[in-house]
Amino acid sequence: MNKVLWCLGAFCYDGISLLRAFFGGGFSLNGYEINHLAEIYDQYETETHDVEYLLAKIKESGIQNVLEPFCGTGRILLPIAQTGCQITGLDGSDGMLKFLEEKARQLSEQTRSRITLKLADVLKTDWPGGYDLVILGGNCFYELASIQEQRHVIRAAYQALKPGGALFTDGDCMDGLLDESWCDIGVEGKAFPSGVCAHGVHLQGYCTTVAVDRENRIWKAHRRVELEYPDGRKEEAQWDVTVHPTSVTEMRTWIEGCGFEIREAFAGTETRGALLPNSGRATFWAVKP
Structure with a gap:
């Protein structure tokens, strides 16, 4: 199974009604x-x-x-x-x-x-x-x-x-052990989010596996994303995730x-x-x- 790299953080407004609470x-x-x-x-x-x-x-x-x-x-x-x-x-x-x-x-x-x-x-x-x-x-x-x-x-x-x-x-x-494709520790690879927004902002995401527990299927990783704006400005955000x-x-x-x-x-x-x-x-x- 290929690694799923959507997990950005665990969370989940009164909107359309348009109350923001x-x-x-x-x-x-x-x-x-x-x-x-x-x-x-x-x-x-x-x-x-x-x-x-x-x-x-x-x-x-x-x-x-x-x-x-x-x-x-x-x-x-x-x-x-x-x-x-x-x-x-x-x-x-x-x-x-x-x-x-x-x-x-x-x-x-x-x-x-x-x-x-x-x-x-x-x-x-x-x-x-x-x-x-x-x-x-x-x-x-x-x-x-x-x-x-x-x-x-x-x-x-x-x-x-x-x-x-x-x-x-x-x-x-x-099912079973954490798939081997999730276990390449310390190697950074490109991941979601990657793409170009309507206003020309480029996003490139990266992911590095930092720890795994194969038996219990626990995967820990460091995520970062680079943003480049049309005017040349650049930003970077970083965070950590744990997935079961x-x-x-x-x-x-x-x-x-x-x-x-x-x-x-x-x-x-x-x-x-x-x-x-x-x-x-x-x-x-x-x-x-």
Whole structure:
């Protein structure tokens, strides 16, 4: 499995309504607060298979009220709002939410009125409740540093759902030892975020693995990004990350352990193939009794 280098920091405003409220514990700067990063992220994140799956399930199940932690720039959130659902997005990056807000301004006033955005640390904040669907998609578990944090968000999702509500999870998985491709310690390589913004700002990201625990699948790395502006100015940001790639077995165990009933499980929304320990990706649709 190739190394996933999206993980910039673990986090997740009242926006479109346009109230800006930070609630919960102290907010911590992470990679997603780098200037212009949200635009580059939005260029990369263009997957549609998961969105198509969700739109079909929402129609089939009569879902009306949705919560998406780790909503980013709205790749999933905005299409759902356009179906007529009320949707709340949580994210820890003000930059991501501002970019999402700009995208939402292109939509009708009626659609915008169905969107609420909250700047929130999903690990320290009590999530709002009473939802028909909670979405934990887009590899969001790679934004979390430990098994404890990953299990926490599944428990929080359970609490946020009304009885009969559904949980959707989707992301890369790794069973067994931490893959060797993650273990090249001390070697810096190019990584996300890399690209050119609309205003000509160039971003180049780099990543250096600093420590690994193969048995427990723990990966620690130093990240940095260089920014070069059209006028020649240059900036650099640096930060550290810890990632625990989840396994298929862990995801299934945690979801069922929180009280969910798994209704669908397959190896990603693109192929919807049989879910095996070595599938590399896992998608679950589970219901709160």
